[in-house]
Amino acid sequence: MKKIFYIFLGTFISQNAFANQPVDWQLGFQKAASESMREIVAFHDKLLLPIIIAISVFVLFLMLYACVRFRASANPNPSKRTHNVTVEVLWTLIPCLILIVMAVPSFKILYKQDTIPKADLTIKAIGYQWYWGYEYPDENIIFDSYMIEEKDLKADQPRLLAVDNEVVVPVDKVVKVLITANDVLHAWALPSFGVKRDAVPGRINETWFKAEKVGTYYGQCSELCGIKHAFMPITVRVVSDEEYEEWLSEARVKFAKEEIENDKLKLASK
Ligand SMILES: [Cu+2]
Numbered sequence: 005m006k007k008i009f010y011i012f013l014g015t016f017i018s019q020n021a022f023a024n025q026p027v028d029w030q031l032g033f034q035k036a037a038s039e040s041m042r043e044i045v046a047f048h049d050k051l052l053l054p055i056i057i058a059i060s061v062f063v064l065f066l067m068l069y070a071c072v073r074f075r076a077s078a079n080p081n082p083s084k085r086t087h088n089v090t091v092e093v094l095w096t097l098i099p100c101l102i103l104i105v106m107a108v109p110s111f112k113i114l115y116k117q118d119t120i121p122k123a124d125l126t127i128k129a130i131g132y133q134w135y136w137g138y139e140y141p142d143e144n145i146i147f148d149s150y151m152i153e154e155k156d157l158k159a160d161q162p163r164l165l166a167v168d169n170e171v172v173v174p175v176d177k178v179v180k181v182l183i184t185a186n187d188v189l190h191a192w193a194l195p196s197f198g199v200k201r202d203a204v205p206g207r208i209n210e211t212w213f214k215a216e217k218v219g220t221y222y223g224q225c226s227e228l229c230g231i232k233h234a235f236m237p238i239t240v241r242v243v244s245d246e247e248y249e250e251w252l253s254e255a256r257v258k259f260a261k262e263e264i265e266n267d268k269l270k271l272a273s274k
Contacts, residue, residue, distance in 0.1 A: 024196050025162050025222040034195045037221060037242075038213050041198030043113050051109060055102060117198070120212045123180035127171060131183075131190025131203035131225065134232035138171055139261070141182075143252060147259040151235050165222040170239040172255070174248040175218050183209045188230060194223035194238060202227060215242040 026034060036042040073079070128139040136149045149167045157163060173179045183192045185203035193200035197213035215221070223238040243251065 024219050025165060026195075036198070037196040037215055037217050037219070038198055039216070040113075040117055040213065041196060043116070044198045047109055047113060051106065055106065059102075117211070120180055120210060121178050121214075123212065124177035125173065126180045126182065127173070128182040128184070129171075129192045129203065129238075131185035131187075131192070131229065131236070133187050133230050134225075134236045136167075136190075136192070136225075136236060136238060137186075138169075140255075143256060144261045145252075145255050145259045146261045146264055147255075149239070151237050162222060164235065165224070165237045165239065167237055167239045169259075170220070170241045172241045172243060172248060172251045173215065174245050175215055175242050178212055178214050180210065180212045183211065189227045190225045190229045190236070191227035192223070192238060193226035194221055194240060196221045197240075199223075200226055215240070218242050218244060 024034065024037065033041075033045050033048070036045050074082070126141055128141060130137040130139070132148075135151070137147070138149060139146045147169045149169045149171070151164065152161060152166045152168055154163055157166060181192065181199070181201070183201045183203045184207060185205045187205060189205075190203040191200060192203055192211075194213070197215060199211050199213050201209045201211045203209070219242055221240045221242065223240070225233055225236045225238070227233075229236075
């Protein structure tokens with residue numbers, strides 16, 4: 005009972021307090037931070053949920069009605085009827101109509117996500133067993149992003165979600181994400197942005213997001229990829245334009261692609 009109470013409590017708290025990461029006893033989605041996710045949440049809350057509740061209540065009512073109305077003591081001679089054309093037509097047509105009502109807005113959202121607007125910047129996410137590597141192809145930046153072990157966490161860093169090198173992107177800009185993998189299937193997923201794409205070795209998938217609020221957003225690999233699947237989180241820090249420029253100038257030095265590759269070559273030749 006106590007557990008159920010916490011689940012309900014968690015639902016309400018999660019709506020207000022933490023925007024960007026899962027919370028204890030959370031039910032439902034994380035708070036949306038992009039238009040795409042807002043549409044997904046609205047689709048779920050305003051259309052799917054009412055339909056689910058209506059169907060559940062209707063079926064429950066039918067079951068209770070049948071139990072009471074047709075119980076053996078009240079109905080000693082059961083009906084021998086095997087067909088009823090009207091009922092059969094209705095229970096085929098009504099679910100079809102419900103599916104069409106759901107499909108139209110669902111496809112609209114899906115196709116909107118699929119069309120990538122003109123991108124302000126491109127990042128590439130590469131899944132490895134078991135961490136994410138990132139590239140900013142236009143900036144010559146390349147780095148790896150590992151989960152921070154529990155013992156090394158700082159006070160504001162969430163367990164199993166914080167990483168050493170975060171992806172940094174500017175707020176209100178279209179970010180195109182190229183997603184691939186180096187070994188097995190992974191999936192790059194960020195709930196608050198409504199983004200989830202498989203990372204497939206030898207193939208590049210694309211998606212995009214436009215973060216509307218400054219903040220740190222957490223996601224996880226969402227394709228079972230092996231023993232440490234649970235330990236390759238995704239952290240995206242959304243910052244103002246100025247902060248992004250600042251980060252870029254530091255990152256160009258810290259994560260310079262040629263230098264890293266030269267170092268690797270030197271190591272290999274030794
Ligand atoms: Cu993975």
